[in-house]
Amino acid sequence: MNEQCSGPIIELRGVRKRFGRQEVLGGIDLSIGACETLVIIGRSGCGKSVLLKHITGLIRPDEGRILFHGEDITQFGRKSLFEMRMHFGMLFQGAALFDSMTVGENVALPLVKHSAMTDEEIRRTALDKLRLVGLPDVWDMYPAQLSGGMKKRVGLARAVVMDPQVVLYDEPTTGLDPIMADVINVLIRSLQKELDITSVVVTHDIKSAYKVGDRLAMLHEGRIIFSGTPEETARTGDETVRQFIEGRAEGPIRAV
Amino acid sequence: MRVLIILGRFILDFIEEIGGVSLLFWRVLQQGHLIFRNIGNTFVQMETIGIGSIPLVLVTSVFVGAVTSVQAAYQFQGYVPLYYLGAVVGKSVTLEVGPVLTALVVGGRVSAAIAAELGTMKVTEQIDAMEMIAIDPVEYLVLPRIAAATLMLPVLTVFADFLAIVGGMVVAKLAVGVSYNTFESGLRLLFRYQDLVGGLIKTFVFGYIIAFMGCYNGFMTKGGAEGVGVATMRAVVSSCLLILVSNYLLAFLIFRVIFAPN
Structure with missing residues (x-):
């Protein structure tokens, strides 16, 4: 493990967020270590994606602090937020590729906007990332021509094209067949190993969580109720966590 | 009690709306100079908004000019010599009908297209993705559209004014029996360049309104397909x-203050 991989890179302290009357995050305390892959599990609609958007400053909390390398990003202006986001990559649930651009233009866009590279270097770097996700031949295609799994892989290539320190994944395997889901899991794992990046994965896919996570944290009713390694998670006596990972309708979590 | 709740909610929504519009307006103003970094994108929008609207403007303005001619001739009967037909068509087209109708038809087409495009981008998280790769959506999406619409609407209006007058002229000859020469002399008789300039000044504001409201509503989209429709x-x-309201305010400002009659 290299030196960059020590200590926390992102910390959330007492983060609260309400939408109207509904409290989505009710005081989140969470520390994410450099180079680790943290998987946040929880039911659909429990606020996992909202939590992820807080980490990137896309949503501001009502209360609490969010630290990136010790700096409170809730105090950042737009300029500082944009500078910070250069170190982040994000894979959105529906991939969020720009429809009006080709795959190549999508992946190259961050470099076109923010790097001093020549067109040739940009093309080479973007192609390298597409190769990394196993799609070297789709450069001139449009997102509408791709399958769900291909879109996610292109989204992943775009997320890592700037060699970010942190990559955030919002439901990376949702809506994919089991084989494609595993392809994405393997990719997340290999990117983490090859590029030494910190990953935060939000998912309700337990299989995927075990496969990619160094640590699992469970978000329930606006709070982190559990955090531990995959082994600790599998052995936990916490009934709420057990119900979720075993996928049971009966238990402390009300199904409807 | 129920009425109070509904009223309260309405007032809150209204204040929120005004706040949202003001905030975007301020950001557009603040970042206006960044348009020069997005010139390529602006040209693309100028083509979509401007050149794409030509067929619609063509049909609208020719028929509007034609109907103005017929209606004016009907109202003149027995009171005003038909020699003034060209003057009336020219005046009403350059002052009012040309700018406002062009703005309304182009507004319908363009603001809907912008809102649907940005709204779809919003609900499919493309706007968030743009923010995540540190590209400001206001700079990249809003500025080029506003610049393009603000610049292209006056051009389209000149085009519409011309076609409406030609339409009026042809109908005057065919249906009313006023020769081209008579129509043209009438047109020249009362024409003042302030009419044309005043009408065109309004269209810059209309163009801004069209793109701005398209972008604002696109950004405010919530939910899925239904949200995009709303x-x-x-x-x-x-x-x-806003075009109709600002038309009155601008007409007052331009024709009662700036070009005030002596």
């Missing part, structure tokens, strides 16, 4: 209403 409808309704 945003599109709100964009068209709000831009048309």
Whole structure:
């Protein structure tokens, strides 16, 4: 493990967020270590994606602090937020590729906007990332021509094209067949190993969580109720966590 | 009690709307100079908004000019010599009908298209993705559209004014029996360049309104396909209403203050 991989890179302290009357995050305390892959599990609609958007400053909390390398990003202006986001990559649930651009233009866009590279270097770097996700031949295609799994892989290539320190994944395997889901899991794992990046994965896919996570944290009713390694998670006596990972309708979590 | 709740909610929504519009307006103003970094994108929008609207403007203006000619001739009967037909068509087209009708038809087409495009981008998280790769959506999406619409609407209006007058002229000859020469002399008789300039000044504001309301409603889209539909409808309704209201205010400012009659 290299030196960059020590200590926390992102910390959330007492983060609260309400939408109207509904409290989505009710005081989140969470520390994410450099180079680790943290998987946040929880039911659909429990606020996992909202939590992820807080980490990137896309949503501001009502209360609490969010630290990136010790700096409170809730105090950042737009300029500082944009500078910070250069170190982040994000894979959105529906991939969020720009429809009006080709795959190549999508992946190259961050470099076109923010790097001093020549067109040739940009093309080479973007192609390298597409190769990394196993799609070297789709450069001139449009997102509408791709399958769900291909879109996610292109989204992943775009997320890592700037060699970010942190990559955030919002439901990376949702809506994919089991084989494609595993392809994405393997990719997340290999990117983490090859590029030494910190990953935060939000998912309700337990299989995927075990496969990619160094640590699992469970978000329930606006709070982190559990955090531990995959082994600790599998052995936990916490009934709420057990119900979720075993996928049971009966238990402390009300199904409807 | 129920009435109070509904009223309260309405007032809150209204204040929120004004706040949202003001905030975007301020950001556009603040970042206006960044348009030069997005010139390529602006040209693309100028083509979509401007050149793409030509067929619609063509049909609208020719028929509007034609109907103005017929209606004026009907009202002149027995009171005003038909020699003035060209003057009336020219005046009404350059002052009012050309700018406002062009703005309304282009507004319907363009603000709906912008709201639907940005609204779809919003609900499919493309706007968030743009923010995540540190590209400001206001700079990249809003500025080029506003610049393009603000610049292209006056051009389209000149085009519409010309076609409406030609339409009026042809109908005057064919249906009313006023020769081209007579129509043209009438047109020249009362023409003042202030009419044309005043009419065109208004269209810069109308162009801004059309793109701005399209972008604002697109950004405010919530939910899925239904949300995009609502945003599109709100964009068209709000831009048309604002065009009509601002038309009065601008007409007052231009023709009662700037070009005030002596």
